[in-house]
Amino acid sequence: MLKQAIGRTLDRIYPWLSDHVFLRAYAWETNLMASIDPEAAVGGNWEQIGAVYFQDFIKHGLRPQHTLLDFGCGSLRIGRHLIAYLDTGNYTGADMSREVLRAGRRVVEAEGLTFKQPRLIQTQGELDFSFVDGRFDYVIATSVFTHLRRHQIEECLSNVHKVMQPSSTFFFTFLEGDGRITRTAFRQPFYFYEEAASRYGLHVNREASPLEQQLVSTRRSSQKSSRSLSSPPSPSLAD
Numbered sequence: 685m686l687k688q689a690i691g692r693t694l695d696r697i698y699p700w701l702s703d704h705v706f707l708r709a710y711a712w713e714t715n716l717m718a719s720i721d722p723e724a725a726v727g728g729n730w731e732q733i734g735a736v737y738f739q740d741f742i743k744h745g746l747r748p749q750h751t752l753l754d755f756g757c758g759s760l761r762i763g764r765h766l767i768a769y770l771d772t773g774n775y776t777g778a779d780m781s782r783e784v785l786r787a788g789r790r791v792v793e794a795e796g797l798t799f800k801q802p803r804l805i806q807t808q809g810e811l812d813f814s815f816v817d818g819r820f821d822y823v824i825a826t827s828v829f830t831h832l833r834r835h836q837i838e839e840c841l842s843n844v845h846k847v848m849q850p851s852s853t854f855f856f857t858f859l860e861g862d863g864r865i866t867r868t869a870f871r872q873p874f875y876f877y878e879e880a881a882s883r884y885g886l887h888v889n890r891e892a893s894p895l896e897q898q899l900v901s902t903r904r905s906s907q908k909s910s911r912s913l914s915s916p917p918s919p920s921l922a923d
């Protein structure tokens with residue numbers, strides 16, 4: 685109820701905010717929601733969504749020895765499965781919301797996973813992956829692009845190669861739609877991701893998914909064609 689009311693109000697305000705303020709406002713909202721209900725703050729359906737995506741990643745080759753970066757990890761809806769599964773030290777989660785990370789640390793403790801030494805990083809919303817060192821076998825961003833503007837997604841796609849090896853896979857989810865913007869669900873057509881990814885040397889593949897959010901796997905098509913978006917395209921209200 686409170687969530688819907690806050691959401692409706694913010695939906696009206698968000699299109700008018702600059703990118704920086706937009707991300708700060710989004711982090712503020714997530715902090716607020718997470719302090720009330722950390723499971724609902726990341727979209728709810730805690731058990732189902734966590735388990736479905738975790739199984740998907742296993743199906744697509746994730747093994748305990750792999751390293752994984754969970755970009756926009758939230759309160760560890762999927763992260764808790766990954767931490768339990770991966771070898772010690774192989775899970776890194778990053779999020780710009782202090783409160784979801786706090787909730788995530790509680791989950792790690794409650795589920796007896798501290799010994800797995802997950803690394804949880806609070807970011808400032810950077811989309812260039814400068815908040816982390818190293819490269820990962822898998823990078824995931826579930827229910828993250830559904831909250832970002834087009835050019836922010838593009839910025840992320842242009843930089844993700846920095847944390848990928850040539851053989852790495854980047855999974856993200858999206859909500860199919862016509863580009864209509866509301867704060868709670870940014871919907872884009874699949875060709876937007878295909879075209880944006882190919883500009884940065886990435887090949888996307890749409891995977892079958894039982895959930896409303898579609899799962900996409902992304903691989904580097906060739907090292908040569910990877911390039912960074914040095915200055916992101918100028919923001920517009922329509923994207």
Ligand SMILES: C[S@@+](CC[C@H](N)C(=O)[O-])C[C@H]1O[C@@H](n2cnc3c(N)ncnc32)[C@H](O)[C@@H]1O
Nearest residue numbers: 714726727756757758761779780781809826827
């Ligand atoms: C809907 S939640 C999903 C959380 C988690 N991936 C999951 O599926 O349960 C989206 C999360 O992405 C985080 N997020 C969005 N944009 C981000 C950015 N630019 N940098 C870091 N975190 C971001 C939000 O703070 C929020 O916790």
